[in-house]
Amino acid sequence: MRITLQARLTLIYGSLFLVAGLVLLGVTYALFTQRLTGGVKILATTGVPANAGALNGDTAEKMMRDEQARMREAAMTSLFTQGGVALAVVGGAAAGFGWLVAGRVLAPLHRVTDTARRIATAADRSLHERIALQGPNDEVKDLAEAFDAMVEQLDRSFDGQQRFVANASHELRTPLTLGRALVELAMHRRSASDDVKQLGESLLEINSRHERLIGGLLLLASSETSLTDRVPVDLADVVSHVTGQLELEAEKAGIKVSESAREAPAEGNALLLERMVHNLVENGIRHNVEGGWVQVSSRTRQDGRAEVEVRNSGPVVPPYEVQALFEPFRRLGGDRLVTAAGAGLGLSIVRSVARAHGGEADAHPRDGGGLTVTVTLPGSR
Incomplete structure (x- = not known):
């Protein structure tokens, strides 16, 4: 008590x-x-x-x-x-x-x-509010002033982070866009040899990986710092839309994707929630075995919270490695290289988006290999 x-x-x-x-x-x-x-x-x-x-x-x-x-x-x-x-x-x-x-x-x-x-x-993670306590100059006022000073420092820090993300987005994407244009121009010249074309394809693939990496970092930063708009979103619609988008990629990888989209109303940023489910399904497709499968489901739990669950086959994941997979640039076995499978930010973005909406993301290894990742969000009011 x-x-x-x-x-x-x-x-x-x-x-x-x-x-x-x-x-x-x-x-x-x-x-x-x-x-x-x-x-x-x-x-x-x-x-x-x-x-x-x-x-x-x-x-x-x-x-x-x-x-x-x-x-x-x-x-x-x-x-x-x-x-x-x-x-x-x-x-x-x-x-x-x-x-x-x-x-x-x-x-x-x-x-x-x-x-x-x-x-x-606060939905927008605002740090602009202050206590500004008026009264006798005692210990309580000292505490309020110390709290205001701490919040002010955090506010400046977060504002600086947002400005850095915006500047980094421009400074990093500009040379990548320019490099892609120069490579494509060299590849499509009539006098380009087969070696030049092959080299150009390799450079374009590296460029594409870097673009995915930068895009993932920017999305991760934005999901951790702000959530300005909240609208009703049915996660069942998001699941159906995402599985349809990734159907072609799953077919190319030889992975069978199935869905069980039951009504799961929530509130939040529709684009971020779509990206969250997209990363979950994409992660299940890319980190799988030949002839594997991915199962996606959504539902409303008895406590009223909305839930999305993605189960997939794949390599065996030790239980002690699971939580590390939610950290940026972490993959199974400690690999930190950017590969064709992704930039190592998929589950990090999933957890950041879930927490920005007041929810949580968790994962458990499956018997026989693969993962079961569950995201729970507050239900729609």
Whole structure:
């Protein structure tokens, strides 16, 4: 059971007040008893007054002691019964007042928490919001200012990353486009020999791999930094569309692709979700064995979340290698070279897109080889 800080402070205030009240009652009773006993001793030493009549000293002393016992009992009743009730009432009032005071003191901390939660769950990953706490210059304000400074640094860092991605996109794609044009021009010249044409085809293939690598890096960066638009998307339509797109590639590779597209409504960026499913199916086709298969399915789980699952045959994947496959440029066996099979960014992009939509991607090795990759996303509201 989670107890809030406000509740703990209230319990501390109330407990201290009750302890102090009990101590006060005990001290009052002790002083009263001491005073009462002292009065009886004074009477015993001074003797019985002359107007006591027929009462002798022993009888008078006994009467005084009985009166002392009666008064002590009355004092106990008054202190521990009526005083206890009064202490309980005042203690409850003090606890309620302590709750209000603790809430007022902790209000700035709640503001810090709410701001941090909004930034963490914002659809566009905005870091432009600040707490800007106004109030006394105390520890809470120091915490709010430190949080604002941290968010400001992160905001500048992310803005710099986005500018770098945009500049890198232009600077890297321009020479690749120019190189492709020069190679194609040399290959299509009438005087081009067979060796030149063969060399040109090899250069175009390398150029194409570099373009895929750059495109994957840019998509990975954009999926991790921003998600500006959310629209209703049925993952069943995405699955059907992607499997149709990759049907020809699967036939060339000798891979049989089957689908089971059941309704799975979600919300997000349609292009990113399409790219996510495309990478899953493409990964299953390219990292497979001759005569293998890929099964793609979508459904809505009992908890309301949308799910896409891709199962494929293929080489045996050790369980300890699975999570590493979601890291950029990681492949089975630690290979980090850009090959015809891809740039090593497929599953990294899948997980980044899933997390940008508030979901998660996970994989498990299949018995006999291959993988089962599952992506779960929040269902459509």
